Amino acid sequence: MADELVTVTIDGAPVSVPKGTTIIEAAKQAGILVPHYCYHPSLPSPAVCRMCLVEVEKAPKLMPACVTQVAEGQVVRVDSDKAKKAREGVLELLLINHPLDCPICDQAGECELQDYVFQEGRAGTRYSDYAKRYSPVEDFGPDVLYVPNRCILCTRCVRFMEDVADEPVLNVSERGDRAYIGISPDQRLDHPWAGNVVDLCPVGSLISKDFLHKARAWELDKTASVCPGCTQGCNISIDTRDDVVVRLRPRPNLEVNRHFICDYGRMNYRWMNRGDRVEAPLVRESGRHVATDWDTALDRLGQLVRGMSGSAVILASGRASTESLGLVRLMLNRLSVTAAVQVPLGDEAPLAGIPDLALRRERAPNLAGAEILGYRPDWAAGLSQVPAAGLIVVLDADLSDAEQAIIAAAPGTVVVLGTVWPEGLKNAELVLPITNMAEEHGTYVNRDRRIQRYSQAKSQPGMARPAWWVAGEVLGGPGPSPSAPATAAQAFELLGTRWPAFAGLTHSDIGYTGRLLDGSRDPSAESQRVDMGVV
Amino acid sequence: MGYPHQSHPKENPVLSKHFGDPEARTYDGWVKRGGYQALRKVLGMTPEAVVEEIKTSGLRGRGGAGFPTGLKWSLMPKADGRPHYLVCNADESEPGTFKDREIMRWTPHQLLEGCAIAAYAIGAERCYIYIRGEFTEPFRVMAQAVEEATSRGALGSNVLGTGKRIEVILHRGAGAYICGEETAMLNSIEGKRGNPRIKPPYPAQAGVFGMPTTINNVETLAAVPHIITRGGEWYKGLSLSNPKSTGTKLISVCGHIQRPGNYEVTMGTPMRELIYDMCGGMRPGRTLKAVIPGGSSVPIMTAAEAEDCLLDYEGVVAKGSMLGSAGMIVMDDTTDMVYQIWRLARFYAHESCAQCTQCREGTAWSVRILERILAGKGKQEHFQLLLDLSDNMTGKTICVLSDSCAAPIVSGIQKFRHEFEAYIQGAREPAMAAV
């Protein structure tokens, strides 16, 4: 049945879609966005905002595009006078009690009410004789404020909590124009995925405390990325203002996280802005670490690696990219390497309404990638090899004082590739500044072995470079090395020579919705092109 | 009959024959009056034959929409292993309408028998009767009747000894006009806010608790035993005008009329006869100004339209309104139309469920505009604004509550514009303080 296609014409454009598709989704495929508020592709449709009314030939009334299924030969008009007039009518009514406080509203610039009113609303109000409804702001939860005056009662938030989070703590209270979004006085909007109501709210009614008055939407640069919070690999956008990360938001990917991210992931960005970074390569000379240039540092590292024999240990962060983990591993190819990846553990927090979506216990976004590359999540085993190793490479691992003490006492040579310098490692031969994931391009492999790309969202501090670059330069040999990879994409292509899982794959194959490894040609990849993720 | 008045010769009391007779409320009293014979007869028929008989009768839904009852029953899926439900709509809340209340108060077994027959016809073992919360007395009477009918074996697990199970459960509403909308009623029974649902799916596919459901009005179900007893052809013959409107109809008459009450007339009876003969006409010295013929949700008729109107589905439509639930609000020349239209708009604004934008905001805004006009602050632009809003509230929402708010406003402006003008131009004293 899903394969049975129905052809309809929407604003003159013919489009063929599977039977059962709604007009609003069919229109998206024809490149037409039907204005809407209550509809959301990841929520059940109540058809209450009445914004998506469209003209359907032969139907006596305008039809809600969000719940009306296409029929063969149907002719739909989104831009007809009748449909536009209906939308104008809805917009006029949504605005009568709206405070028009866009200048102080965080949603301004990305507000669907603002956008549609600008697009096709009335220029002025006819509701001039009356005081507007006023209700004070309410504190709904750890990160959510409710501004009732801006609410258009689309009920996306209520449906998310009820149908997706399966924890109905929000309601519509009262009725008629007295209605508002309510919460029980003894309940909080503190579900681990509750923050999504802020993204779902099409207007500035549910807002994030964390983002409150931090930036205007038009000042933000948005970068496609992957959440570094756990092995789920939710697709995100890193939003920066003046090179500072100010928020993380979900980026739709129907195969991984639909339209959602958890609150842990959402709030897990402050480290991206850390100020106490290593900004220049440091070499140890006469017991002191002195800053130097990359040529000097790389020569020193090259000599060390080439002069070494025996065993080496790599202690890597679970947030390191596939490219960095792989090239560091390749750099030590001649040695007998024990590679460990750090996997902090936390509580699992599933999102009930979406299968296979959870904040995972393993808080390491590239655990699966690391394992393909020969890193083992047995941290203790890795540490136990430290005293016997000739070379110890710390790849941005987050080390406790005790762990630092073990490494500091080891007789082997210690090299740190780090965003910060673990202060206990006084014996580090080299401390090389690397970028964090927000400052580089790279890939992570999630728990389903889906490889996903993330892009550089902010500039690197000082002389920091991606770890794969450092390793690549060493691999290229002493002195200027034209064969060394210059981009993450080139670094990635080197992995295929050693690890078959990556053979033949390129960054551009992976795209921005990812790709399952193991050769399975993911059928979802195609369907994602016609982006059902559009909200 | 025109309870609380004596029956008028021009009436045709079938459903209302025993109104006012306390003995008819009891099981024995009802049986003595021929009650439960139709149910006994039906239990010997196939459900399909029952549906056919109702189709033959031409009975149409008495709640307002006038959908053919036999056809509605036939839309229920055949026995498919899922439970089927009958829901009786006793949420009578439409201003001007009070017929179902009298059916329940005086002839509860008439309704229960109709429910049992309908349940049998659609393959339901359970019938929920949703009675509005304010109907305390009808609820008590019905509760007593259910108990009696169950203990006497007319309802329950062995209906009239046939082994058939038909249970009737009374469900009390709690103050929400919109629960009279059938899908809102289903939500209310399920323990939710009474929000109307989007159709499809239709209740026959997925109704209460997601199961196939038929929803019938009290008066519709009360007519069923009579059709079974006397035959669909007999019922079909009760028609004075249009053959698509058959049977008798209870007309609730209220407002400025000598004898308000329920009058049961044959479909097609002239409204003039109802008003002037059966109801005794206007109060002394007063003349008819307007009639809202089908409960408050339909367009207002002028006196001339009303006096020339035939009381059936088509006859009222021909005069620009609708028969609806046949609650007739009669207004004489003392009526301030603007004030009463405002009062109706306020009703709808109060009852809007808050789902659809046009209804939630449009009804409330309409009220405020009418308040401005009544306060002497009206402007000429308010006419266009009210008409624009009404247009915006018509045909654009999930249910027809906002359409119902618009109907009296639009027809009021069309037919009684001068009364609005009088307020706007200051020719009439303001009826309220400015808000």
Add this chain to the structure above:
Amino acid sequence: MSTAGMRGGGETGQGAGAAGAHRGVSEHGSAHGGHGTETAPYERVFRGERLAQLERLFTLYPTKQACLLPALWMVQEERGWISEPAIGEVAEVLGLTPAFVKGVVTFYTMYHTHPVGRHFIQVCTTTPCNICGAEEVVKALLAQTGCAELGATSPDGRFTVIEVECLGACGFATPILIDDDFIENVTPEKVAGILQRYE
């Protein structure tokens, strides 16, 4: 099911003010969540006979949730109004969340979210009754009960009067509902006599 006319319980109207929520259109600006507050420690409603009654109801519906309206009626019969703790209790016995229950409570106008007087008077003033003089009946009721305004409770705690939409007895204008007693054909002249019957 829920026909008992008794309106017992400890709470009487302790100056609930204009109890809100009964008449909507003119109430803009009232703060959200305007719910009455319970002063005494909460005693559960669903114990003993009430619990048994509720459990009998469970057998009449395929879901527990369907018993929400009847359960709320029971609470109101016991306590006179539906407090926040009562909402919590109902939610618990039916396996719902308090927020869900509150959304339902505030939808239906017959559930009181504030304490009301010993006798609760609802007067229909919708069009059919309005043209027959219902507003005069309202005035008479306010004057003779001592209620300062619609929705307010009289100082002696005896009465609360509210205006309601159509009571469905338009041919018997003006109908009023005092507690569960439905009284037809009320005129201002009859008000005093009627009130006498309610202590």
